[in-house]
Amino acid sequence: MKILVIHGPNLNLLGRRETGIYGQVFLDDINRQIQDLSAELDIDIEIIQSNSEGEIVDAIQVRDYDLLIINPAAYTHTSVAIRDAIAAIGKPAIEVHISNIYKREEFRKKSFISEVVTGQISGLGIDGYLLAVRAAQKILLK
Ligand code: DQA
Secondary structure (H helix, E strand, O other): OEEEEEEOOOHHHOOOOOHHHHOOOOHHHHHHHHHHHHHHOOOEEEEEEOOOHHHHHHHHHHOOOOEEEEEOHHHHHOOHHHHHHHHHHOOOEEEEEOOOHHHOOHHHHOOOOHHHOOEEEEOOOOHHHHHHHHHHHHHHHO
């Protein structure tokens, strides 16, 4: 059972970036929590972060995984390419947002990704990633 986690653009700045919205936890700490939980659940995990849309599309296409957990960040609201890559590969996927994208600016309410994923978690802070790992395990065991 292998999960690929993709963090999109600007998430490398977590802990320093708009902390009132995204909190004060650094990406490395989030990744450690994801890795610890995955080890506990006996799940193989690979985690990447990229600011580049093309790199994210490449990762979705070529990495070896059974389920994708993705926070596409700003590309959520713009990227037909990432949407199409997820649809083309056809593996289960969970979209995660730290903030509640439906409670913010109007442009954030549209996700190009949500139509092609198994489910979405939005607004639960960094716990969203951990809930996604637990949900992934259930999806893959079905
Ligand atoms: C985000 C929400 C997006 O609208 C924003 O562009 C991000 C982060 C979130 O995790 O809440 O960069 O995906």
